Amino acid sequence: MKLKKVLCVAMAALTAFGAAACGGNTTGNTGADTGSVTTDGTETSDAADEGTSGDNQVLKVAAVETAYGAQIWQDVCAAFEASHPGVTVELTIDKKLEDVITPEMKSGVYPDVIMRAVGGEQALTETFVKDNNVEDLTDVLSMTVPGEDVTVGDKILPGFVDNSITNPYGDGKTYLMPMFYGPCGLFYNQGLLDEKGWTVPTTWDEMWELGDKAKAEGIALFTYPTTGYFDAFFYALLHEAMGSKQFTQAMNYGEGIWETEEAQTVFDIIEKLATYTEPTTPANANDNDFQKNQQLILDNKAIFMPNGTWVVGEMAEAPRAEGFEWGFTALPAIVEDGERASYTFFEQVWMPKGAENKDLGKEFIAYLYSDEAAEIFASGDSPAVQPIVGMSEKLSGDNKLFYSIYDNGAVAVMDAFATTDPVEGITVRGTFFDPVNSLVTGDKTKDDWVSQIISDSDALRAALKQ
Amino acid sequence: MKNKRRRSGFIAACVTPAIVLFIIFMIIPTIDVFRMSLYRWGGYTAEKTFVGLQNFSTLFASDKFYRAFQNSILLIVIVTIVTFFFAIIFAAILTREKIKGQNFFRVIFYIPNILSIVVISAIFSAIYDPNNGLLNSFIALFKGGTNDDPILWLGSPKIVIYSIAIAMVWQAIGYYMVMYMASMANIPESLYESAALEGAGRIKQFTSITLPLIWTNIRTTLTFFIISNINMSFLFVKAMTNSGPDGASSVFLSYMYQEAYTNSSYGYGMAIGVMVFLFSFALAAILNAVTKREEIEF
Numbered sequence A: 001m002k003l004k005k006v007l008c009v010a011m012a013a014l015t016a017f018g019a020a021a022c023g024g025n026t027t028g029n030t031g032a033d034t035g036s037v038t039t040d041g042t043e044t045s046d047a048a049d050e051g052t053s054g055d056n057q058v059l060k061v062a063a064v065e066t067a068y069g070a071q072i073w074q075d076v077c078a079a080f081e082a083s084h085p086g087v088t089v090e091l092t093i094d095k096k097l098e099d100v101i102t103p104e105m106k107s108g109v110y111p112d113v114i115m116r117a118v119g120g121e122q123a124l125t126e127t128f129v130k131d132n133n134v135e136d137l138t139d140v141l142s143m144t145v146p147g148e149d150v151t152v153g154d155k156i157l158p159g160f161v162d163n164s165i166t167n168p169y170g171d172g173k174t175y176l177m178p179m180f181y182g183p184c185g186l187f188y189n190q191g192l193l194d195e196k197g198w199t200v201p202t203t204w205d206e207m208w209e210l211g212d213k214a215k216a217e218g219i220a221l222f223t224y225p226t227t228g229y230f231d232a233f234f235y236a237l238l239h240e241a242m243g244s245k246q247f248t249q250a251m252n253y254g255e256g257i258w259e260t261e262e263a264q265t266v267f268d269i270i271e272k273l274a275t276y277t278e279p280t281t282p283a284n285a286n287d288n289d290f291q292k293n294q295q296l297i298l299d300n301k302a303i304f305m306p307n308g309t310w311v312v313g314e315m316a317e318a319p320r321a322e323g324f325e326w327g328f329t330a331l332p333a334i335v336e337d338g339e340r341a342s343y344t345f346f347e348q349v350w351m352p353k354g355a356e357n358k359d360l361g362k363e364f365i366a367y368l369y370s371d372e373a374a375e376i377f378a379s380g381d382s383p384a385v386q387p388i389v390g391m392s393e394k395l396s397g398d399n400k401l402f403y404s405i406y407d408n409g410a411v412a413v414m415d416a417f418a419t420t421d422p423v424e425g426i427t428v429r430g431t432f433f434d435p436v437n438s439l440v441t442g443d444k445t446k447d448d449w450v451s452q453i454i455s456d457s458d459a460l461r462a463a464l465k466q
Numbered sequence B: 001m002k003n004k005r006r007r008s009g010f011i012a013a014c015v016t017p018a019i020v021l022f023i024i025f026m027i028i029p030t031i032d033v034f035r036m037s038l039y040r041w042g043g044y045t046a047e048k049t050f051v052g053l054q055n056f057s058t059l060f061a062s063d064k065f066y067r068a069f070q071n072s073i074l075l076i077v078i079v080t081i082v083t084f085f086f087a088i089i090f091a092a093i094l095t096r097e098k099i100k101g102q103n104f105f106r107v108i109f110y111i112p113n114i115l116s117i118v119v120i121s122a123i124f125s126a127i128y129d130p131n132n133g134l135l136n137s138f139i140a141l142f143k144g145g146t147n148d149d150p151i152l153w154l155g156s157p158k159i160v161i162y163s164i165a166i167a168m169v170w171q172a173i174g175y176y177m178v179m180y181m182a183s184m185a186n187i188p189e190s191l192y193e194s195a196a197l198e199g200a201g202r203i204k205q206f207t208s209i210t211l212p213l214i215w216t217n218i219r220t221t222l223t224f225f226i227i228s229n230i231n232m233s234f235l236f237v238k239a240m241t242n243s244g245p246d247g248a249s250s251v252f253l254s255y256m257y258q259e260a261y262t263n264s265s266y267g268y269g270m271a272i273g274v275m276v277f278l279f280s281f282a283l284a285a286i287l288n289a290v291t292k293r294e295e296i297e298f
Helices: A002-026 A046-050 A073-081 A099-106 A124-130 A189-198 A203-215 A227-251 A262-275 A290-298 A356-368 A372-375 A398-406 A428-433 A435-441 A445-461 B001-035 B054-060 B065-098 B104-113 B117-128 B134-142 B158-186 B189-197 B203-213 B213-239 B252-262 B268-289
Strands: A055-066 A089-092 A114-115 A175-190 A218-223 A302-308 A326-329 A340-352 A412-413 B039-041 B048-051
Touching: A002 A262, A046 A435, A055 A073, A055 A099, A073 A326, A073 A356, A073 A372, A089 A099, A089 A189, A089 B104, A099 A124, A114 A356, A124 B213, A175 A189, A175 A356, A175 A398, A189 A326, A203 A218, A203 B268, A227 A326, A227 A340, A227 A412, A227 A428, A262 A435, A290 A302, A302 B104, A326 A398, A398 B189, A412 A428, A428 A435, A428 A445, A435 A445, B001 B039, B001 B268, B039 B268, B065 B158, B065 B203, B065 B213, B065 B252, B065 B268, B117 B134, B117 B158, B117 B213, B158 B213, B189 B203, B189 B268, B203 B213, B213 B268, B252 B268
Parallel strands: A055 A089, A055 A114, A218 A302, A340 A412
Antiparallel strands: A114 A340, A175 A302, A175 A326, A175 A340, B039 B048
C-alpha cells in the first residue's frame, strides 16, 4: 500500500515536472530547439542570445534554404562579420523557415532581416505585407554599399525596385529588396527540335502549327509542372497582349479589364493551349508529382513547359532522351514582330517592423549587394544571381543562355497582382491559375473560368491597399 | 476524520497535475480556436482586429467551403461503410473459418497500418500514375493492350475524391479487422455449437450471434473512425493532391490550412475549425444515439 502511494506521488511529480518543462519551452528561446545554426556552425544557446552588451551587436538573420543551398548564406554572414568587427550574425536557415521562426515571432521577437520570397505556401512575406508589418527600406537604396563607393540603388538593375512586388503599396516606397533573380519562360529540348528540323516558334500562330506537326508524331506541344507555374506565364502573356499601361491596371484588378479584347486574347490562347496540353498533365500537376510532368520534356513526350532556371538543377539527375539539350525561349509574340515577354522571378529580402537592430540590419542588406557578397552567392553549383549591374556577364554554360534572354529582345516583366488585404476564400492562384487543370480535363469551360475571374477580381479590388 | 482529510488531499495532489495539463493543452487551445474565429488576423504577428461573426457569414456564402464540406462528408460516408463492411467480413472469415495461412493474411491486412500516410500516398500515386501506373496498365489489358485514353485517377475533378477514398479504405481495413477479430475471439464457441445444432447456417450465426455480441466494439470504433477520418483525409489529400486539381479534392482541414496559412486569413481558418469541431461533435453524438442497442453479454 505504502509503495503504491510513493509510486503515485512520484508519478504526479514527474507529470508536474513535465508540465513545467513544456511550459518553459514555449516561452523560452526556441533557438536551441530548432537547431538554428550560427555562422561558425555551433548551436545557439540562450546565453549567446543575450550577449548584446557593449560593442558586440547581434544581428538576427533568417533565410529560407532553397536549391542554392545553405552554405552561401553561412559564408556571406561570416564575411559580414569579418568586415564589421564586433558584430555577430545569428543565422537561422531552414527549408521550412516559417515553422522555425513563427513561435518566436508570436511572442514578439522578430528576426532583423528575413529572406523569404512571396509565393511560399505559408505566405510569410505576403502576410507581413498585408498586415503592414514590413519596414520601409527606401533609404537603403541611397546607402553606400559597405566597402565600395556606389549606392545600393545605383547597383541594382533598373526595374527591380519599382515594381508592385518591391513597392507593394504603390506609394513610391520600397519595402522588399530584390535578391536572386532568374528569367522564366518556356523550356524545351533543343536536341528534339534539331532532330526533327523544327524551329522555335516566334508567334503563337507558329506555335499552333508546330503543335499540329508534333501531334502527328505523337508528341504533345505543351505541359506544365503545376498550375502554380502559370503565374509567370500568365503575367508575361498578359503583358504581351496589353502593353505596360493596361497591364498595370490588370495587376490592380482594374474594373472591366478582363472584358477587354486584349484580356480575351490571353484567355483564348490559354484555352487553345489547354487543348494542346499533354492529356495526363493534370494528374501529376501537384506538389508531389510535378517532376513527372517535367520528365515529359526530357522524354520527348511534350515540347514546351513554362518554368524557371532552377529546373536544370532540379532535373539534373533525371534520365533523358539521347541528344537532350536544354533550350529556353521567351513566350511567342501574339502578332508578327510583336512583343515577346519573359517574366523575371526574383526573391526578396526584407525587415519586419518589429526588428530590433534596424540600422545594422539595413547595413547588412546593403552589404548583400556588394561585389564580395555577390561573388559568394554566385559561387555555388547552381549560382544564385543577384540583380546587380554586370552580374550576368560573369555567368557561364546554361546560365549564360538563360540570362541572355533579355539581351535578345525579350521584355522583362516583373510585376505581380497588387497586394490586398486578405480576402477570405479567394486566392489569386485558386481563381486565376488552378482552373487551367479543369480546362485541360474539360471539366470547366473558358467562360466558367473568366466569369470566376471577373467576380473574384471585384472582391479583390475592394480590398486593395490604398 | 484526519485520515479522510489526508486522503482527499492526497488524491487532489495526484489529480492536479493531470488537470492542469488538461486545461493548458486542451481546454485553453479549444477556447482559443473559438475566440480566434472572431478576429481578422494574419497569423504571424500580434495585430488582430475583432470582426464578430463576419468570418462565419463569409464562410456560409462560400462555395469552396461547401465543396470541402461535401467532399468530407462523402469520404466519411463511403470510407466508413466500405471499411467497416470489409473489416467485419474479413474478421469473421479469419476467426470463424479454417483457412490455410490465417496468420499470413492477418499480417498482410495489418501492414498498411504500420506504414506512414506519406508512404501510402506515394504507393497510391504510383498505382494511379496515368502513363505507367498499375491500375491503368491493368485496365489497358482489357482495351487490347493500349493505354491511349488513360484515366486520370488523380487528375480528373470527378474521380479524384474516389481515388483518395480507395487509398483510405486500404489503409484502415487492417486495423479495424484486428480489433474485431479480438472481440470475436472472445465469443464462446458453445454459442455457435448450440446454434449449429438448432440448424442455424453460417450467415444466420453471423447476424444473430457474432454481430450482436461485438456491437459495443463496433459502436466505439465507429465513433473513433469518423473523427479520425476527418484528420486522415487531410493527410491523404495533402500528400497526394494538395487539394487539386482545381480544388476538387479539398476537404475540411485542407481548406482550413489553405485559408489560415496560404491566404493569410488565420481567423477565417479558425472559423472553419469551429465548424469542423461542431460538426464532428454533433456527428459523434448522432452516431451514438442511432447505434444505441440493448447491450447483450455472453
